[in-house]
Amino acid sequence: MTRQYLEAPPSSRATESLEGEPASAPIEISDVLEAGSLYALNLTGHGFVLLSESSARSLSAALIWAAQQPVQRLTVFADAVGVTDAPSATAARPEDLARWAQYFLVADQPIEVRLIEGTGSTGIQPGPVPPASVPPERDSVLEQHLIDEGLEVVHEHGVTRGELLGLEVARLVVWPQESGGDNALHLEVGVGRFDRDAHAAVRPDESPIDDLAKTVSILRDHRFPGAPTHAVQRLSRERWLRALLLDQPSLVGAHSLTALGMTTEPSGLRDAFPAAAIGSTEDGTPLVVVCSCGVDLALLPLAADLREQVNSEAVLLLAVPEQDHHVATKWLASMLRQPAELIAIAVGWG
Incomplete structure (x- = not known):
């Protein structure tokens, strides 16, 4: 199933085959379901899905469609258009899509992923799992300033952040010499990159330590359990949930937990993106805990x-707020080759 196929005249579609499936009857364009970022066709139990966006979210949408049909086999087509160098929740290379697909089964069958090339397609081999990120450069003095303000110190994707209930308030940044810096770590204050730049522009002569104290004081007025609705209270809730579990690991049956970055990074502060931690149970069973909201x-x-x-071999736990214990998440978890447990958490953040 390709865009060319969908756009072809019905007379030509009637005699074509679809990746080895004989077209015993004409396939009308009305047979193809268009839903968000995918086009889907159930051809006598074999599901074909064309993703207009190669992403983890689109792959999950295809799996949910397959479960609803249901189909006995699933073939997913990815378009070469929009291929990116680095995978994320919203964009991925075909080999990343194939790797993610191999973690799932449809009717106990593996999922085939193919790349559209002209009017045909080729099978895609799964790419390797990305290596773990390099630990960040550390500075105990600067990190102590974060601790003194009551912030969580999180080391993730090669960066040290100071977070207030999961919301980034500051980070340690190397100022490169080629840009006029000293190649040393500096404390930068702000909720995200643009806010850090704004702080630097508006308060160039203020000590970052004083700036940090003022900023944390302002944010604390809006970010606490049960706080009235406010933009600050709604940002980075996945990371807020993780902060809760790091403080109370027993909520997911863990003895201890440590924050860990995902294999990809969020594209922006406002984007929904899972937050993870690793740890173990009292008996030493390894755990991977991934938090999500909505x-x-x-x-x-x-x-x-x-x-x-x-x-x-670790146990995979998916932690979500009680109100977000959704059937779609349950379906996807049940389709994994290796099981995952969905845990509802009472968050109380209003």
């Missing part, structure tokens, strides 16, 4: 990918 279709492919990177 109904984020990227959750299952990215969570399975992280388990594969960290420890393929």
Whole structure:
């Protein structure tokens, strides 16, 4: 199933075959379901899905469609258009899509992923799991300033952040010499990159330590359990949930937990994106815990990918707020080759 196929005249579609499936009857364009980022066709139990966006979320949408049909086999087509160098929740290379797909089964059958090339397609081999990120450069003095303000110190994707209930308030940044810096770590204050730049522009003569104290004081007025609705209170809730579990690991049956970055990074502060931690139970069973809020279709492919990177034998726990214990997430979890447990958490953040 390709765009060319969908756009071809009905007379030509009637005699074509679809990746080895004989077209015993004419296939009308009305037979193809268009839903968001995918086009789907159930051809006598074999599901064909064309993704207009190659992403973890689109793959999950295809899996949910397959479960609803149901189909006995699933073939997913990815378009070469929009191929990116680095996978994320919203964009992925075909080999990343194939790797994520291999973590799932449809009717106990593996999922085939193919790349569209002209009017045909070729099978895609799964790419390797990305290596773990390099630990960040550390500075105990600067980190102590974060601790003194009551922030969580998180080391993730090669960066040290200071977070207030999961919301980034500051980070340690190397100022490169080629840009006029000193190649040393500096404390930068702000909620995300643009806010850090704004702080530097508006308060160039203020000590970052004083700036940090003022900023944390302002944010604390809006970010606490049960706080009235406010933009600050709604940002980075996946990371807020993780902060809760790091403080109370017993909520997911863990003895201890440590924050860990996913195999991909979020594209922006406002984007829904899972937050993870690793740890173990009292008896030493390894755990990978991935937190999510709302109904984020990227959750299952990215969570399975992280388990594969960290420890393929670890127990995978998916932590979500009680109100987000959604049937779509349950379906996707049930389709994993290796099981995952969905845990509802009482968050109390209003």
